[in-house]
Amino acid sequence: MQTFFIKNLDCASCAAKIEKELKNAPGVREVKLSFALNTLQIDCDDIESIKALIARLEPDVTLSEKKEKTYFFNSQFFLLLGLVALFLTSLWVFHYIEGAQNYEVFFHIFWVGIYLVSGRNVFLGALRSFKKKEFFDENVLMLSASIAAFCIGAWEEAVSIMLFFSAGEYLQDVSVKKSKDTINAATLDQTTIAHKIEGAQVEDIDPKELKVGDEIVLYAGEMLPCDSTLLESSASFNCAAISGESLPCDFSKDSEVLSGSIALGSAIKLRILRPFEKSQIAKITELITNASSQKSYTENFITTFARYYTPIVLALAVLIAIIPPLVFGESFEEWIHRALVVLMVSCPCALVVSVPIGYFGGLSAASKNGALLKGSNYLEALSKLSLIAFDKTGTLTKGVFKVIDIFPAQGYSKNDVLHYALCAHNLSNHPIAQSIKSAYEELSHTHHVSEYEELSGLGVRAVCDNHEIIAGNDKILHKFDILHNTCHVEGSVIHISVDKSYLGYILIADELKNDAIEVLHELKNMGIECVMLSGDGKYPCEVVAKKLGCEYYHSLLPQDKSRIFSELKARVQNKGKGKVAFVGDGINDAPTLALADVGIAMGGGSDISHQNADVILLNDSLGTLLKSIKIAKKTKIIIYQNIIFALAVKGAFIVLGLFGLANIWEAVFGDVGVALIALANAMRCLKL
Known part of the structure; x- marks a missing residue:
């Protein structure tokens, strides 16, 4: 996939049109266009043919490998400012200087000159639209409106339509570009220079040229370009860009430091662990960039609405212009003037x-707080949640188990149970296995594991020194027909058997995450029902559920989790309200994550859970989940504010224009003003 920055793309509908045409172009395998970021990701055979296609669709739009800055005060700004000043001055002279109206012809010629200069981009845009038979383009509409104004002798209004529409378009274009620059700065903040150590010299190179094993130096305040290993004895980094954690993170020698971390203090030496394109910040950036291709229901609705809004308003304006004069004998000039006021608000920009x-x-706001969402559709879904189901271990709890006690069966010792428990879990990375290893590191034993098998939702089976060892929950004992009398032990239990003989069990415990109680309490206050789904036994689940005050289901295999979650989802749907989410971190959570309206994976979870998730919590914090839901709800409010405000203002001008209570000047300023205000309000989302 090649990535390009798009220049002069200021229209969301134009972006959608380009993306649609590129997807159907020969030689194109994949394409993702982000209007919000002005980026194009494309996998194709011939990029030059793609550039030519874009030029045919939108002649002003070009591709660049480097992002360019947007400047507010440019030649276009000063030209429009000068034209506005000249026009307003000429109006004052014409109306307030005695005898000026005797030179009306000269003023008309002067105004036509202003009209032609200010509207040159509108004329070119309208010409291109006529060639493509797109008659509802805003340039065509404004050109038609100004010509109609000339025809009824409204010279001042005709020039004001073109001049102030062009000025408004300029302000809107610059505002959109500035907004995109701000979003880019918040989401794609990557270092552009790496300081590679070459012997006694330091060479500045492109981070993409770094290779595994290269040594670099990172100065205070700089962002690490690639995942690296620390060569210093210790160092501190700001990891907010990748985890949302604002406090400094301390690392010791040989620790892995992820790209996106910012150096604190003095210069730091590191060794490259992964190339640029496989590093953490590159993956995060790709996820954020791709998110814009997954559009929310509201975005799709507005896109569809815009296709019908303009033709309807145009038809209404035509009816206003012709029906009263033809049916009621009213003045054509008066009603065409009113129709032009309505026409001014026909653009849904x-x-x-x-x-x-x-x-x-x-x-972007969610990503800054440590939550990666794979599309705005999931942001919208978060704002509508009615129920969240949580996995227990590693999600609601820390996933750091401690061995509480060992209960050997008759004829065996605690060391016998431990001996075989260590054998069975020697190849496992499960938190329970790690707790057994770390708690009894002093127990020396050489493992000769010839067979090893993890049984999802049950435990493990291993063959060590020709002994078959079974370790897991009560269900695994029944699966292998192992006789035992400990089916109803309270707590998290690891049963151990060797060669079909039951040796006893190990009792372990997990701790709740520090913010779990507070987060679930606040979620319930927001009207979101919380449920816990766990593969653990009844007792540990009951203890956790009581502390959290939530409904729970225990002893669930992966297929049981999926079944129960489907029932919960159906329960919510039958009530006709909201969406459902699932939060998990393990391989066994992947099927349930895929079933959810919003699948949420903890950042420290498995790769499979990440692939099936719609949201990834990079810092494993439930507080980040809560913050993301709040951001989603506030974003939804801001979006709805813009929709209601824009439609209300446009509706008001349609009514005022119909009754002759608004003039063309006011309609032009109203249309431009509502676009700028809506855009400024939308940018508040970045600061949530």
Whole structure:
């Protein structure tokens, strides 16, 4: 996939049109276009043919490998400012200087000059739209409106339509570009230079040129470009970009430091562990960039609405212009003037620009807090949650188990149970296995494991020194027909058997995460039902559920989790309200994550859970989940504010225009103003 920055793309509908055409172009295997980030990711055979296709669709749009800065005060700004000043001055002279109206012809010629200069981009845009038979383009509409104004002798209004529309378009374009630059700065903040150590010299190179094993130096305040190993005895980094954690993180020698971390203090030496494209910050950036291709229901609705809004308003304006004069004998000049006021609000720019910008601002705000969402559709779904189901171990609890006690069967010792427990779990990375290893590191034993098998939701089976060892919950004993009399032990239990003989069990315990009680309490206050689904036994689940005050289901295999979750989802759907989410971290959670409206994976979980998840909590914090839901709800409010505000203002001008209570000047300023205000309001999402 090649990534390009798109220049001069200021129209959301144009972006959608380009993306649609590129997907159907020959030689294109995959394409993702982000209007919010002005980026194009494409996998194709011939990029030059793609550039040519884009030029045919939108002649002003070009591709660049480097992002360019947006400047507010440029030649276009000063030209429009000068034209506005000249026009307003000429109006004052014409109306307030005695005898000036005797030179009306000269003023008309002067105004036509202002009209032609200010509207040159509108004329070119309208010409391209005519060639493509797109008659509802805003340039065509404004050109038609200004010509109609000239035809009824409204010279001042005709020039004001073109001049102030062009000025408004300039302000809107610059505002959109500035908004995108702000979002880019918040989401794609990557270092552009790496300081590679070459002998006694330090060479500045592109981070993409770094190779595994290269040594670099990172100065205070700089961002680490690639995942690396620390060569210093110790160092501190700001890891907020990748985890949302604002406190400094301390690392010791040979520790892995993820890209995106910012150096604190003095210069730091590191060794590259992974190349740029496989490092953490590159993966995060790719996820954020791809998120814009997954559009929310509201975005899709606004896109569809915009296709019908303009033709309907145009038809209404035509009816206003012709029906009263033809049916009631009213003045054509008066009703055409009123129709032009209505026509001024026929462009839905305030909606089609501010809505995607608002959603992407929300996605960026969530990412800054440590939550990666794979699309604005999931941000919208988070705002509508009615129920969240949680896995227990590693999600609600720390996943750090401690061995509490060992209960050997008659004829065996505690060391016998431990001996074989260590054999069975020697190849496992499960938190329970790690707790057994770490608690009894002093127990020396050489393992000769010839067979090893993890049984999802049950435990493990291993063959060590020709002895078959079974270790897991009560279900695994029944699966292998092992006789025992400890079916109803309270607590988290690891049963051990060797060669079909039951040796006893180990009692372990897990701790709740520090913020679990507070987060679930606040979720319930927000009207979100919380349920715990766990593969653990009844006793440990009951203890945790009582502390959290939530409904729970215990002793669930992966297929049981999926079945129970489907029932919970159906329960919510039958009530006709909201969405459901599942939060988990393990391989056994992947099927349930895929069933959820919003699948949420903890950052420290398995790769499979990440692949099936729609949201990834990079810092494993339940507080980040709560913050993300709040961001989603606030983003939704801001988006709805923009929709209601824009439609209300446009509706008001349609009514005022119909009754002759608003003039063309006011309609132009109202249309431009509502777009700028909606855009400014949408940018609040970035600061949530």
